[in-house]
Amino acid sequence: MTFTRRHLFGLEDLSSEEIEHILDTAFSFKEVLERPIRIVPTLRGVSVLNLFFEDSTRTRISFELAEKRLSAEITNFTKGSSSVSKGESLRDTARNIEAMKVDLVVVRHSSPGTPQFLARHLDCGIINAGDGQHEHPTQALLDIMTMKERFGNIKGLKVVILGDILHSRVARSDIFGLKKMGAEVILCGPTTLLPRFVNALGVETTTNLEEALDGADVLYILRIQKEREKHTLFPSLQEYVKLYGITRSRLAVAKEDIVIMHPGPINRGIEVSYEIADSPGALILDQVTNGVAVRMAVLYLLSGRAHEKQS
Ligand code: CP
16 A cells, blocks of 8 residues: 555544554564664655653654664754743744754654644654653554564454553554454543543443453553643552552453553553563563564655655
8 A cells, every 4th residue: 555644643543554554564674673784774864853842761762763773864852951941832943943854753742732733834744752642653553563463463352451541642542543453442440540532432441450351362551640630530549559550469360361561651569560560471572672663664654755665
C-alpha cells in the first residue's frame, strides 16, 4: 500500500491497513537494528526537530536513536532551556521553527491537540509523541508490535488494560489500535479511574480484577498519574495497591503464560511488584526495543521518502 499521510496525530485516525503497514515497515527496520552496523542512509538530508514540552525518557531517546539510525539531521528542543520560560507562546515558537525550515517535527505537549495546532501553522510533517490525555500513537504501535511478535496475530487476543485509564493517552491509543486489529479489550480499575467515554469505544469495563484476568492473554498495567490528578480519586495508594497492585499471588487466577506489559515509567511496588516487573513473562523491555523500530517506520513513512522510492 502507499502511505499518503503527512502527519501522525493518533490511532483513532488510522485504518487497520495503515497500522499493518507501519508494523510491517517496523519489522523490516528491526532487522536493520539487529545488524552489526545499525545505520542506513534512508533519511539523509531530512531535518527532524524533537520538540519536547513535557518530560520523557523512552519516547525522546528512542525517537532520537531512530533518527540517528536513519541518518537524519536532528535538533532537540526541551522546554526548560527554551524561550518558553520567557513567556513565548506556542504559536510564536511554531512560527520561528517554520522560519528555520525543518521537514518533520516530533512533539510532546501537555495540551491535547498541540500536534494538530502545529500542523495548521507549519509546512512540515508532525508526529505526536504524546499530547496531554489525548493520544500517544507511537507507544500504542510499539505495544501492538510487541504483542504481534509474541502471539503472531492480534485478532482474538484478550487484552486487559489495568489502572489509571482516566488520565492515560496510552490507554486511548491502545484501545483504538487494538480494537481496529480485532483484539478484545477489557478495562479494569476503580470506578473513578474508568471514564464514561470509553463505553462508546466498544470495550468492556470492570472494577473486578479477578473477573478481568479470566482467560486474558495480556495484562497491560498503567502507572497512576498523580501529576494529572485534579481531585483525589481513591482513598490512598496503599488502598490501590491492595486492590489492584499486581503481585504473583494476584496472578494466581490468570493463565500461566499471561504476558505483562507496561509503557513505563514503572512505579515498582505500586501498580506492579518488583518480582512481576522482572519476571520472564514481562515484555516491558521488549516494548522499549520495538519503540526504536516503530519510530524509524513512522519517520520514514511520513518523510515522503517512501513515495520517492515507489515512484
Ligand atoms: N512510555 C512513555 O511515553 O515513556 P516516557 O514518558 O519516558 O517517554
